[in-house]
Amino acid sequence: MRWLVLGLLLLLPAASAVDIGGFELDDGKIVGTYMPAGLEGTISCYENDNHIMDVVYRNDSIEISIHYFDALDKIISRNPFLKDELERALMEQAIAPINISGTSSFNLEYGGCTIELHDIPTRFFRVICDKIVITGLDYTINQQKENVVKLERDNFSATLFSDTSMEVSGNNITAYGNLMLVSFSYVEEKEIEHAFINKTIGGEITINGYSKNLTDYVSYFGNISVVPEALHRGKIVLSVTGEDKSGGKIVKINLGKDVCICSDFSLSLDGREIKRASNFNDILDPDDDGLEPEYYVLSSVYGDEGMFLLVTIPHFSEHQLIIQFMVENTAARTAAIFLGFLVIALASFYMFKK
Numbered sequence: 001m002r003w004l005v006l007g008l009l010l011l012l013p014a015a016s017a018v019d020i021g022g023f024e025l026d027d028g029k030i031v032g033t034y035m036p037a038g039l040e041g042t043i044s045c046y047e048n049d050n051h052i053m054d055v056v057y058r059n060d061s062i063e064i065s066i067h068y069f070d071a072l073d074k075i076i077s078r079n080p081f082l083k084d085e086l087e088r089a090l091m092e093q094a095i096a097p098i099n100i101s102g103t104s105s106f107n108l109e110y111g112g113c114t115i116e117l118h119d120i121p122t123r124f125f126r127v128i129c130d131k132i133v134i135t136g137l138d139y140t141i142n143q144q145k146e147n148v149v150k151l152e153r154d155n156f157s158a159t160l161f162s163d164t165s166m167e168v169s170g171n172n173i174t175a176y177g178n179l180m181l182v183s184f185s186y187v188e189e190k191e192i193e194h195a196f197i198n199k200t201i202g203g204e205i206t207i208n209g210y211s212k213n214l215t216d217y218v219s220y221f222g223n224i225s226v227v228p229e230a231l232h233r234g235k236i237v238l239s240v241t242g243e244d245k246s247g248g249k250i251v252k253i254n255l256g257k258d259v260c261i262c263s264d265f266s267l268s269l270d271g272r273e274i275k276r277a278s279n280f281n282d283i284l285d286p287d288d289d290g291l292e293p294e295y296y297v298l299s300s301v302y303g304d305e306g307m308f309l310l311v312t313i314p315h316f317s318e319h320q321l322i323i324q325f326m327v328e329n330t331a332a333r334t335a336a337i338f339l340g341f342l343v344i345a346l347a348s349f350y351m352f353k354k
Contacts, residue, residue, distance in 0.1 A: 039158055040057055043056075043125075043132060044133045045115070045131075047113050047129045053065060055127070064115075112129060113128070118218045122183070122218075122252070123184070124204075125181040126179070127178065128177070129177075130176065131174065131175075139171075141168055141173070149168060160175070161182070162176070200247075202242060203220050203225070203249075208256035209259065221249070224240070224251065225239075226239070227241075239320060239321075242313075244315075249312075251311045252308065253311060256306045261325050268322045274293045274294060274311065282294065283312055286314060291314045291315065293312055293313055293314060294312045296309070298310065
C-alpha cells in the first residue's frame with residue numbers, strides 16, 4: 001500500500017449557498033459540505049523533493065492521501081508484518097494536527113506541507129509547500145498571467161493564484177511555494193476575481209448566526225484579519241486589522257439568512273457611517289474615493305437566502321466595523337401610539353368642553 005488514505009471529504013450538498021456548512025470527524029473520515037462543486041483533479045504536494053500528500057478532488061468528494069516516505073517503503077518491503085503497526089502510527093500522527101476551527105474550516109500540516117480548506121460560499125483551497133503539481137484536469141486552461149491560471153468547463157470556473165510563476169503543460173499545472181484556488185457560485189461574485197488578480201481583496205468573513213461558533217474567516221492578501229468583537233441580535237461589531245503598507249483592501253462579508261433579521265441596515269467604520277457605492281465596478285477599486293470607505297450589496301444574493309456585502313477600507317491600522325439592522329423598537333412604537341391617542345383624546349375633551 002503506497003499511501004495512507006485519510007478519508008473522504010466534503011460531500012456535495014443541496015443546502016442554501018449562503019449557509020455555512022461544517023466539518024466533523026465521522027468514523028475516521030472528515031465530512032463537510034459543498035466545497036467540491038465541479039472541480040476534478042489531483043493536487044500533489046512535495047517538500048524537500050519528497051512526495052508528501054495528494055489532495056484528490058472529485059465532483060462529489062475530496063480525498064486526502066499522505067504518502068509514506070521512501071525509508072518507510074523500504075522497511076515495509078523488508079518486514080511486511082510491520083505494515084499494520086506503521087499504518088496505525090501514521091494515522092494517529094496524521095490526524096493529530098487536524099484543526100477543526102469553529103464549524104467551517106479545515107487545516108492540516110504534515111511533513112512540511114500545509115493545506116487549508118474553508119466551507120464558505122466562496123470555494124477556497126490553499127496549499128503551502130515547496131512544489132505543487134496539479135494533474136488530471138479536464139478543463140479549458142487559460143494562463144492569464146505568469147501567476148494566474150483560469151479553469152473553465154460548462155458552468156464551472158475556478159482561478160488559481162500563486163506568488164511565483166506557474167508552469168502549464170497540457171492539462172498539468174505546476175506551482176512553487178504556495179497555491180490558492182478560488183471559485184464563486186454567483187455571476188456577480190465572479191467579477192471579484194479581478195480583485196484577486198490585483199490583490200485588492202483582503203479577506204472574507206461568513207456569519208451564519210449570532211454566535212462566534214457560527215463564523216469563519218479566511219485571509220487572502222495583506223494579512224487582513226476580521227474578528228467578531230460582539231454579535232448581538234441586530235448588531236454585528238467586527239475588528240478589522242491589516243498591514244499598514246498593504247494599501248486599500250476589500251473585505252467580503254457573507255451574512256446568513258438567520259442574521260439578516262430585516263432589510264434595513266447601516267454600516268459604520270470607526271463611528272462614521274459608510275456610504276453605498278454607486279455601482280459594482282466602483283467597489284472593486286478601494287482607492288478610487290480617496291480615504292472614504294464604501295459598501296456594496298451583491299444583488300444576486302439578497303433576500304431570504306441572506307446577503308453578501310463588499311466593504312472597501314482605504315487604509316489599515318485597526319478599525320471597528322459595525323453592521324446595524326434597523327430593528328423596530330416595539331415598546332417605543334406602543335408608547336408613541338398611546339401618546340398619539342392621548343393627544344387626540346385631550347384635544348377632543350377640550351373641543352367638547354367649549
